[in-house]
Amino acid sequence: MKSTKKQRLEVAGWRVSSAATFLGLSAEEAAFVELKVALGQSLRRWRTRQKLTQGELAVRLQSSQSRVAKMEAADPTVSVDLLVRSLLKLGARRKDIARAIA
Amino acid sequence: MKSTKKQRLEVAGWRVSSAATFLGLSAEEAAFVELKVALGQSLRRWRTRQKLTQGELAVRLQSSQSRVAKMEAADPTVSVDLLVRSLLKLGARRKDIARAIA
DNA sequence: GGAAGGTATGTCAGTGCTGACATACTCGCA
DNA sequence: TGCGAGTATGTCAGCACTGACATACCTTCC
Numbered sequence: 001m002k003s004t005k006k007q008r009l010e011v012a013g014w015r016v017s018s019a020a021t022f023l024g025l026s027a028e029e030a031a032f033v034e035l036k037v038a039l040g041q042s043l044r045r046w047r048t049r050q051k052l053t054q055g056e057l058a059v060r061l062q063s064s065q066s067r068v069a070k071m072e073a074a075d076p077t078v079s080v081d082l083l084v085r086s087l088l089k090l091g092a093r094r095k096d097i098a099r100a101i102a
Numbered sequence: 103m104k105s106t107k108k109q110r111l112e113v114a115g116w117r118v119s120s121a122a123t124f125l126g127l128s129a130e131e132a133a134f135v136e137l138k139v140a141l142g143q144s145l146r147r148w149r150t151r152q153k154l155t156q157g158e159l160a161v162r163l164q165s166s167q168s169r170v171a172k173m174e175a176a177d178p179t180v181s182v183d184l185l186v187r188s189l190l191k192l193g194a195r196r197k198d199i200a201r202a203i204a
Numbered sequence: 205g206g207a208a209g210g211t212a213t214g215t216c217a218g219t220g221c222t223g224a225c226a227t228a229c230t231c232g233c234a
Numbered sequence: 235t236g237c238g239a240g241t242a243t244g245t246c247a248g249c250a251c252t253g254a255c256a257t258a259c260c261t262t263c264c
């Protein structure tokens with residue numbers, strides 16, 4: 001958020017804080033969530049590039065549409081394990097995963 | 103493995119194959135294991151640099167000595183989740199994780 | 205040899221993740 | 235407005251992961 005906007009909001013009586021602070025996440029927890037979000041976005045980019053629906057992707061991953069949706073949304077019930085394994089299944093290499101994370 | 107050495111071994115009657123082939127791992131599975139190994143090594147490097155024992159590290163991670171040993175050995179019962187969360191707890195940033203993986 | 209400090213391996217009860225299903229939401233189009 | 239395709243969200247039985255414990259396996263030193 002731009003600091004100018006932050007100032008305006010605070011003047012108007014809003015308390016501005018990061019999602020992490022709001023949710024009471026520690027630095028590590030926040031970083032962990034960010035990492036999952038990054039992987040989820042990576043997965044969605046791959047899917048949309050291939051013009052697939054979540055359902056079609058689910059078939060390739062031997063999973064379900066709902067789980068794909070949760071992966072892309074970095075749902076709390078989705079592990080980094082699942083995200084990484086999914087990307088690898090789709091042909092990503094370690095370097096690609098690293099780039100998605102960094 | 104250098105192809106010259108491979109040749110020599112095969113001439114000598116050995117069948118040379120990667121661990122992946124030997125264990126019947128698919129390409130993705132192999133990549134996944136490699137990735138875990140890389141993270142485990144990263145964890146061990148961090149620990150030895152700090153001159154800590156596995157037991158001491160376990161305390162910081164709120165885990166146990168045996169699990170630390172398994173993490174460093176990329177044991178099948180250790181998830182990428184656990185490895186990543188551990189590294190983050192020790193102060194690694196996303197970029198560090200990415201470098202460890204790549 | 206054997207004691208001590210460190211590391212590896214096996215096991216298990218409790219917890220968390222997973223695929224699957226059902227259902228709700230969203231958006232474009234007729 | 236209503237419909238269809240796609241996406242999001244809630245729930246749950248079954249399986250995988252986790253910390254903890256016990257114990258075995260090294261090295262190093264005496």
